[in-house]
Amino acid sequence: MAHDNNSSVHPAGQRSLGLRRGSVSLARQTLAGFRVLLVLTVLLGVIYPVAVFAVGQVGLRWQANGSLLLADGSHADTRSTGAGTDNAVVGSALIGQQFTGDEWFHPRPSAAGDGYDTLASAGSNLGPLNLDLVATIEERRAEVSAADGTVAGDVPPDALTASASGLDPHISPAYAAQQAERVATARGLDQAAVTALVAEHTAGRDLGVLGEPRVNVLELNLALEKMSS
């Protein structure tokens, strides 16, 4: 409670003097601000993220390095795992990939670059009344129902809409179920086996109440590939 390093109560007649004092004081405080910022940057901008990194590399390595998957569907702790072999890293369990062709389960439409471009994560940002988007949705509905052989009205909304990130790794169980017959036929597999595979890769809501039931498309397709070989 001892002193005030800037007693800036000035009589009304000394306004210009007050202003000058004010700017000198602000310059001095800015210099102090630089010193404070420097110390805090070392603590919060270097030591702290490195400490979190250390915890990750010791205890949660797979997650910290991007939840990477090998071609056989198993986990990889680093990107170089299996490099140069048939069983190299093919992507991340958390990041969707583009799949076209009858032999694959298809992901949601994506607005990230040309589709699932991780260097350009984005949604379409089209508005709720946008008529071009309405037309696009109708086109997608026709395409999907033709490809999967389902009634147009039954195509679930996730098959018709672009996600927020453009990298959504999931589709709804309904959309996966709808694709099972097409995939089984294209691969010459038993449809019941493919449907069972979908069920195996369906996750419910977290803790029973959080989020939505979902199927991870990359993991499902990797399992499918394993089953086919």
Added chain:
Amino acid sequence: MAIGQISVLLIALAAVHLPLGAYLARVYTSPKHLRVERAGYRLMRVDADAEQKWSSYLFSLLGFSMASLLFLYALGRLQNHLPMSLGVSAFDPAGAWNTAVSFVANTNWQWYSGEAAAGHFYQMAGLAVQNFVSAAVGISVAIALIRGFQRSGTDGRLGNFWSDLTRTCVRVLLPMAFLGAIVLLATGVIQNFDSHTAVQTVTGATQSVLGGPVASQEVIKELGTNGGGFFNANSAHPFENPTPISNLFEIFLILVIPFTLPRTFGIMVGDKRQGWAILSVMSSLWLASVALLTWAEMSGPGAVARAAGGALEGKELRFGTAGSALFAAATTGTSTGAVNAMHDSLTAPGGGVAIFGMLLGEVAPGGVGTGLYGLLMLAIVAVFVGGLMVGRTPEYLGKKIGRQEITLVALYILTMPLLVLVGTAVAIATPAGQAGIQELGPHGLSEVLYAVTSAANNNGSAFAGLTAATPFYNTLLGVAMLAGRFIPIALVLALAGRFASQRTTPTTAGTLPTHQPLFVGLVAAVTVVIVGLTFIPVLSLGPIVESLT
């Protein structure tokens, strides 16, 4: 399901309310420095024990923010020379300036795309540090205002800015962020220093695997109600928010400090009921916004949602409509601006509620610190209105609200609407502003209104269809962010100084009680009426017309 996740969230918030509120009160009243803090003050060469008058407190705050601004600007201009820069190019002057203002002002408006245009070191040592310290600045101002109420007949000293700033970082944000980062790591948020390298996908295409110190930044982005995403898609990106559990945890992080500070306020002014009253106002307004947003997104009105059979455009499947609506209510009710769904694609009423949440001045529950001092300003208006009704000099917590006090409050209340309405008018009246608009008709106006509202309220989320990476919008929004942050702070500190030097008037039978449901209703009504009267015309031309289409 909507009810289920809201219940889990409310239980978690309630569980930490009392202990965290008490802890915060101890942090700002303890006369002792920690050893690490004392070492820090020696390095910083600041006197952390000197009590400062409001003007000195403000000068220190402005000096610190100015230093932050210059430092961040320099980092942005030089980011291609920094370590782990991933081959990005330097920001141009307008872009570097916009981002510096944006992060120093706790806004985190982003014109750039993180994965394409920002290096790891710039994000980690520049942007993420501001996520800590700009949050700490907000909390410090709220604490200084509380001290103004606490003190009686002093010469107007409000504490020490350097001490409040450092304690907030060291004792509050850093430990919470460290624990939170580990939780996020466990859910799958990445934390490494790798660059973005391409791998061959299952079908033989290539896709880049992204790297970066994301978990350490993600947690403080939410906890400090900042909102600046490491990646372009922000909290919709699976590496920032991988599961429904991480989603709920991030919503919790956004809300935990804003909803706890009223408890700290109650403890520090020596009447916990006052804290409950403030908390009640915040909670009721926020729950109304949650209910409306959830209803809008789950029922899915509008041509697009009807065509698709649900409002999933711009939403991640793992969160669904309910998890996206809850996040949207949290991010716009506070000054966060992180998004887990693209707000431009929210349903028309949903997007309208999101704008309305920001237009309330982000007081329900508001940003860290800013929410509390914003709502206390509105409480003073409510006391003033109540005082006029009964014909007494209005008092709040024993402080008389005289002509000068109410003038400061009025200026505070008017700053944001002035910035929003003038800024929106300038943007829609000039060719440079019109050029950025994506959608025709009322949604185009909503895009501009959302952008300026977001900047002036230091939110940072966007209707991202608007092309805002132009000199016009970088400048306009930069001014709105700066003025929307520091003018209110100066007014709050000036008011706090007056209160600290005023003698506290003893409560009498005629004093308007400010801890009862009647007062809670009055404050909520004042808040909604002020926003309504100011913004109904522009809301009618934008979101309301859209909702009726």
